[in-house]
Amino acid sequence: GASRAQVEACMESTPILCRNCSAVISYTDQFLCTKRRWGLDGGPSESACFVNTVVQAQVDVKDPYEEHLAQGLFEMADVFCRCGRQVGYKFCTDRSRRNRNENQVGRFGLVTSRFLVASEPVRVCAAREAPRPTVDALLEAERRAREAETASAEADARPPTAVAETACAEESLVGSLPQAQALVSEG
Secondary structure (H helix, E strand, O other): OOOOOEEEEEEEEEEEOOOOOOEEEEHHHHHEEEEEEEEEEEOEEEEEEEEOOOOOEEEEEEEEEEEEEEEEEEEEEEEEEEOOOEEEEEEEEOOOOOOHHHHHHOOOOEEHHHEEOOOOOOOEEEEEOOOOOOOOHHHHHHHHHHHHHHHHHHHHHOOOOHHHHHHHHHHHHHHHHHHHHHHHHHH
């Protein structure tokens, strides 16, 4: 089947860098809470940040295990920068009896001693699939296609000068298509 169109979304954000190798492991706009405490390697707890996402290409999530945290039982996994240094954890599955911490599943904890915040923001662009069209949008597209077929048939029946005028009008619409696509991708 045909693949869906890609939409690019861009914004400015400040990178979070691995303290060991300076690879970008996340961005400050992904911080959910900066007042957490977690320990690494069985050590004492230290300052940490709860983050929504990490840069998947720069980290490895390894060896899931169960851990009793203050908020209940979780399946956790250690998160390592590609350089091999552990930078935090991933909250894989809420194993508590009531699943009251589902909102944490799939998110990450980064220990502050393992990262630096870059001094300057950067422009971050992420391609994502365009949203699926609604039924109304599909019906509207069908209606426009029928109108275009009707207009084309009418243009074929017109004298040559009328066809030339129609072609010019169509060219001006085609010229505005990239502008319209840019507006849609920005929204």
